[in-house]
C-alpha cells in the first residue's frame with residue numbers, strides 16, 4: 001500500500017499526521033497539569049502560528065531578537081513547540097516556566113485544567129486565504145499529500161478532509177469555550193492592519209510590562225519582510241525529508257485577499273454558500289480583502 005500521511009483517529013475523531021503525532025499521546029494531553037504561567041496559541045493551520053511564535057518569544061525576551069536568532073535554533077518551533085507533537089510531552093512536564101506552546105488541536109483535546117489556570121490565544125484568519133495558503137503548504141510539506149489540483153483541494157477543505165478537522169468546526173469549537181478559559185481572541189487580519197496594537201494587547205494579556213521601545217522592537221522583528229529573511233521563521237534549516245524547499249517559501253505572501261487570485265467565480269459562490277450555512281450564527285465577521 002502507498003504511504004498514507006494522514007491517520008484518522010476514531011478515538012479522537014481527529015485526523016493526525018503519521019510520524020508526527022501519536023493518538024495515544026494526544027489523548028493524554030487532557031490530563032496534563034497546568035501552571036498559571038502556561039500559554040497556548042491555538043490556530044487552524046495557516047492562520048499565523050509562526051507569527052505568534054515570533055511575537056510571543058520576542059515579548060518574552062523584551063524585544064531582544066538575539067533570543068530567537070541563535071544559530072543553534074533550527075526553527076521557531078524549537079523553542080515554542082507543538083503541544084501535540086511526539087516527544088514534546090515529557091519535555092512539557094519538566095519544562096521551566098513559562099511553558100509556551102502552539103497547537104492545532106480542538107479545545108476538547110486540551111488540558112482540562114485550562115478552565116482553572118493558564119492562558120490561551122486563539123488567532124482566526126479568513127478561511128478563503130487559509131485555503132490558499134494551505135494549498136501551497138501542501139506542495140512543500142512532505143508529510144502532507146501533494147494536492148491533485150486546486151479544485152480537488154478546495155473540495156477537501158470544505159469537507160474538512162485534511163489534517164485536523166474542518167476550519168468551520170475548529171473556530172466554532174474554540175469560540176464556544178472562549179469564556180470558559182482565560183482566552184484572547186483576535187484575527188490575522190487585525191495583525192496585518194495594526195500589528196502594534198495587537199502586540200500591545202498580547203503584552204497586556206501576558207502581564208508583560210514592556211517599555212515603548214521594547215514593544216517597538218517586537219513589532220520591528222515580526223513584520224513579514226523581516227521574518228521572510230529569517231531561516232528560523234521559514235523552516236529553512238529543516239531537512240528536505242520534511243520540506244521541499246524548491247516548491248516554495250514558508251513565508252509566502254502574508255497578505256489579505258490572495259484568494260481572489262485563485263478562486264473562480266463559481267468556487268467563490270460555492271464557498272460563500274457553505275460559509276453562510278456553517279457560520280450563520282457566528283458573531284465575528286471577517287475581513288476578506290483590503
Ligand code: A3P
Nearest residue numbers: 046047048049050051133223224251252253254
Ligand atoms: P501565506 O501563505 O498566505 O503567505 P502558519 O504559521 O499558521 O502556518 O501560517 C502561515 C501563514 O502566515 C503564511 O500565509 C505566512 O506568510 C503568514 N505569515 C507569517 N508571518 C507573517 C507576518 N509577519 N506577516 C504576514 N503574514 C505572515
